[in-house]
Structures are given as structure tokens and as C-alpha cells.
Amino acid sequence: MPQRRLGKEGLEVSALGLGCMGMTGVYGLPTDRNAMVALLHHAIVMGVTFFDTAEAYGPFANETLIGEALGRARDRVVIATKFGFDISQSGERYAGLNSRPEHIRDVVEASLRRLRTDRIDLLYQHRVDPAVPIEDVAGTVRDLVIEGKVLHFGLSEASVSTIRRAHKVHPLAAVQSEYSLWHREPERDLLPALEELGIGFVPFSPLGAGFLTGQIGRDTRFAAGDFRNNVPRFAPEAREANLALVALVSRIADETSATPAQIALAWLLAQKSWIVPIPGTTKVHRLEENIGAISVNLTAGDLGEINQALNELHIQGDRLPPAALAMTGG
Numbered sequence: 001m002p003q004r005r006l007g008k009e010g011l012e013v014s015a016l017g018l019g020c021m022g023m024t025g026v027y028g029l030p031t032d033r034n035a036m037v038a039l040l041h042h043a044i045v046m047g048v049t050f051f052d053t054a055e056a057y058g059p060f061a062n063e064t065l066i067g068e069a070l071g072r073a074r075d076r077v078v079i080a081t082k083f084g085f086d087i088s089q090s091g092e093r094y095a096g097l098n099s100r101p102e103h104i105r106d107v108v109e110a111s112l113r114r115l116r117t118d119r120i121d122l123l124y125q126h127r128v129d130p131a132v133p134i135e136d137v138a139g140t141v142r143d144l145v146i147e148g149k150v151l152h153f154g155l156s157e158a159s160v161s162t163i164r165r166a167h168k169v170h171p172l173a174a175v176q177s178e179y180s181l182w183h184r185e186p187e188r189d190l191l192p193a194l195e196e197l198g199i200g201f202v203p204f205s206p207l208g209a210g211f212l213t214g215q216i217g218r219d220t221r222f223a224a225g226d227f228r229n230n231v232p233r234f235a236p237e238a239r240e241a242n243l244a245l246v247a248l249v250s251r252i253a254d255e256t257s258a259t260p261a262q263i264a265l266a267w268l269l270a271q272k273s274w275i276v277p278i279p280g281t282t283k284v285h286r287l288e289e290n291i292g293a294i295s296v297n298l299t300a301g302d303l304g305e306i307n308q309a310l311n312e313l314h315i316q317g318d319r320l321p322p323a324a325l326a327m328t329g330g
Contacts (some may be wrong), residue, residue, distance in 0.1 A: 001047025002294065004276050006200030009153050009175030011122065014077050015269060016285070017050030017296060018043050018202055019280030024061040026222030031282050033065065039284055040069040044077065046291050052125055052176075052202070052278045054082035055111055059094075069115035074117055080174075080202075081115065084126035097327070099129035100198045120134065124266055125156040128330030134161040134162050138169035145170065155200075157328040158192045162177060175329075179203035181212055181264050181306075182245055182315050185188075191214040191272065192315075199274075205319075206268050206277035207261055207290075209234075211242065214250050214260040230321045238317035248287055248309050258296045263285075265293035270303060 002015040023036045040051070051070065053062045058183060063081060070077050086098035124146070125137055144150040152173035155163060163175060175194060179186045180203065194201050207213055209228055218240040228234040233242065247262045256263065261279075268277045279290045298306075318325055 001049070001291070004200070004274060006122075006202070006274065006276060007152065007171060008198045009152060009171055009173055010080070011173045011200070013050035013277060016048065016265065016291060017052055017202070017276055017278040018048050019064060019278040020051055020189050022280045022282055023065060023149075024058045025225070026057070026227055027282075028226035028229075034281065036065060037069040039282065039287060041073075041286055042284055043172070043287055044070075047266075048291070049076065050078045050080070050276060050278070051202070052080045053102035054116075054124075055107055056082065056085050056116075056126060059087045060114060071263070077206075078121040079115060079117065080122035080124060080154070081111050081120055082124040083111075084124075084129060084156075097127055097129040097131070099132045099137050101132075103145070104137065104140045106290055107203055108144060108284070109320050111179075112149065113158035116215065119148060120150045120219055121153045122154050122173060122267055123150045124156045124174075125158070126156050127160050127327045128155070128162055130238050130266055130330055134158075134166045135169050138166040142170035150169070151277035157330075158188050158312055159191065159329045162330060163190075163193060164197070167197055167199065172197070173193045174200040174204040174223075176207045178210050178319060179268065179275075179309065180206045181249060181267060182208045183319050184277050184310065193211045194274075195272070201272065201275045203268060203275065203277045206279050207264055210244065212249055212260060212264040213237075214246050214253075219256065231317070232321070233315070233319055235317060241314075241316040245313055245315065248306070248313075252298075252302060252306060254303070255296070256296060258292075259289055262296045264291040265290060266296035266298050267303070267306060269293065270298050295300050 003012045004015045053066045086095040120172045154174040156176040222228050223264045249263050253260045281287050
């Protein structure tokens with residue numbers, strides 16, 4: 001697996017990471033814990049070194065799973081986790097955003113215990129808290145870095161102005177946000193700013209929550225509890241319109257003897273050398289398929305054809321429900 005560098009402070013990770021959120025719910029279907037541990041072990045064998053989790057996934061259950069599965073390989077992997085929500089200790093209640101310095105410290109201590117480690121490789125602010133100056137957040141993480149409990153700092157779904165302010169206090173290794181063939185907004189302002197500042201970019205939902213795999217049609221029904229049931233972009237009418245994008249990706253896939261998912265990931269990897277997508281999965285064969293994108297070489301002609309076609313498509317529906325969308329870009 002090729003390696004890529006995030007930021008200027010020496011953080012190196014596999015060119016493709018693994019998003020672990022879906023391993024403890026979110027898509028409605030229960031997951032078998034032993035199967036997820038086995039999948040995580042297989043990812044390491046396949047060369048993945050970058051694993052993305054958060055206290056909010058579960059809540060708490062995802063970090064516990066990662067700690068259990070990756071303990072023996074701790075010195076060979078990079079673990080990213082996140083703070084930023086006010087979650088009751090039982091994990092049953094969310095009380096909004098919370099990035100107060102004392103809360104960040106409490107979350108880090110709890111995350112370290114669940115992850116069974118003495119340091120967090122990459123700590124993100126999950127969502128920007130408008131009630132706490134970003135300088136205070138960055139200063140707290142800087143102190144945690146000095147103490148050795150955190151190695152690198154990141155932000156998730158933050159605006160360019162917030163990124164610049166945080167970066168002045170402590171260097172950012174990475175920014176995480178949604179980016180894929182069907183959500184290209186980061187190209188407008190975010191990617192140029194990250195390139196200027198020397199900050200890596202970690203796209204989540206690089207496969208459009210499964211849509212770009214070609215396995216979801218207009219009449220696909222999601223399980224009860226699957227978050228996609230509440231996403232405007234996955235409403236049947238929007239899905240039908242957006243299938244034009246899937247048709248494009250599928251055609252390129254046929255021409256290059258790849259799968260639609262591999263084309264979507266290869267396109268992302270071709271954008272910048274400091275972009276590291278984190279596709280998630282709960283299936284070993286999908287993990288292997290995704291990793292296969294590393295070997296897909298899109299030519300300049302392929303990329304030009306894809307980009308021209310993308311410019312002519314009009315994606316329908318917001319990428320998140322209104323309440324979740326309101327917490328982005330702070």
C-alpha cells in the first residue's frame with residue numbers, strides 16, 4: 001500500500017484509510033463484533049494503517065471496538081478520533097456541541113481508555129462549536145500534544161476561516177469533510193486553502209454512502225434506522241435523477257476493467273497527493289474491492305472525460321438532513 005503524508009509534521013498513513021463508523025450501527029443493520037474485529041485485522045494485512053473513529057460513533061462503542069481490535073498492532077497503525085459533542089456517559093443522550101477546554105480533556109482521557117492506548121495519533125474537532133473560540137480549542141489540543149496524549153490536530157467540516165485561525169495556534173495535520181464525485185464543493189475554496197497551508201485532506205463518504213458503488217437504485221429500500229432514510233439526496237426522486245452519475249462511473253469502470261467504487265476512489269486519489277479517502281465497509285470483499293482502487297490508473301483523458309461530464313450533471317438533494325447540515329462549515 002502506498003503511503004501519503006498529512007500535513008507538515010510527519011504524519012504518514014496508507015493512501016486509503018478505513019472509516020469505521022458503520023461497524024457499530026448507523027446503517028441500521030446490526031454488525032457482528034467478531035466479524036468486525038476480523039475485518040479490521042484483515043485491513044492491516046492488506047496494508048491499511050489509517051483508521052477513523054469517534055466517541056460519537058455508537059456512542060462510545062466504536063472506539064471500544066477499535067481498541068480491542070487494534071491493540072496488538074498499535075505501533076503499526078494510525079488512529080484518528082474526534083471530540084466535540086456533549087454526550088451523556090450512558091451514551092443515550094446528546095446535548096449539542098461542546099468544545100470547552102475542560103470537556104476536550106475529559107473526552108481525550110475517556111477515548112484513551114476505550115482505545116487502550118497512551119496517545120491519539122490524530123485528534124479532530126468533530127464539529128465547530130460556535131460557543132468556544134477556535135483559538136481556545138486549538139490551544140487545548142496544543143497542550144495535549146505537548147503532554148504526549150495527542151500527536152496531531154485536525155478539524156472536521158470547518159470553514160476556511162476557522163481552519164486558518166486554528167492553524168495559527170497549532171499546525172493542522174488534516175481536515176476532514178465530505179468529498180466525492182457527487183459532492184465537489186471542497187474544490188471551490190477548501191482544497192486551495194489546504195494546499196496553501198500544507199494541510200492534508202481526508203474525505204469521508206468518498207463513495208457517497210454507497211451510492212457510487214452502483215448497488216443502490218431508485219427503488220432500493222434502506223433498513224429501519226439507516227441514516228440514509230433521512231438524507232434528502234437519497235429520496236427516491238433525487239436518487240432517480242442522480243443515477244446519471246452512477247451511469248457515468250459505471251461506463252468508465254467497464255472501460256477500465258474496474259468497479260464503480262474503484263473508479264470513484266481512484267478519481268479522488270488522482271486529485272491531490274495529500275488526499276486520503278476513508279471509505280467504510282462491514283464486508284471483507286468490499287474492503288478488498290476498495291483497496292483495489294490503488295491499482296486503478298486513470299489517464300488524463302479519463303479524468304478529463306469524467307470532469308467534463310460532472311460539470312454537466314446537476315446533483316439533486318442536500319447531502320445531509322437540515323439539522324446535521326446546519327452544524328457544518330463553522
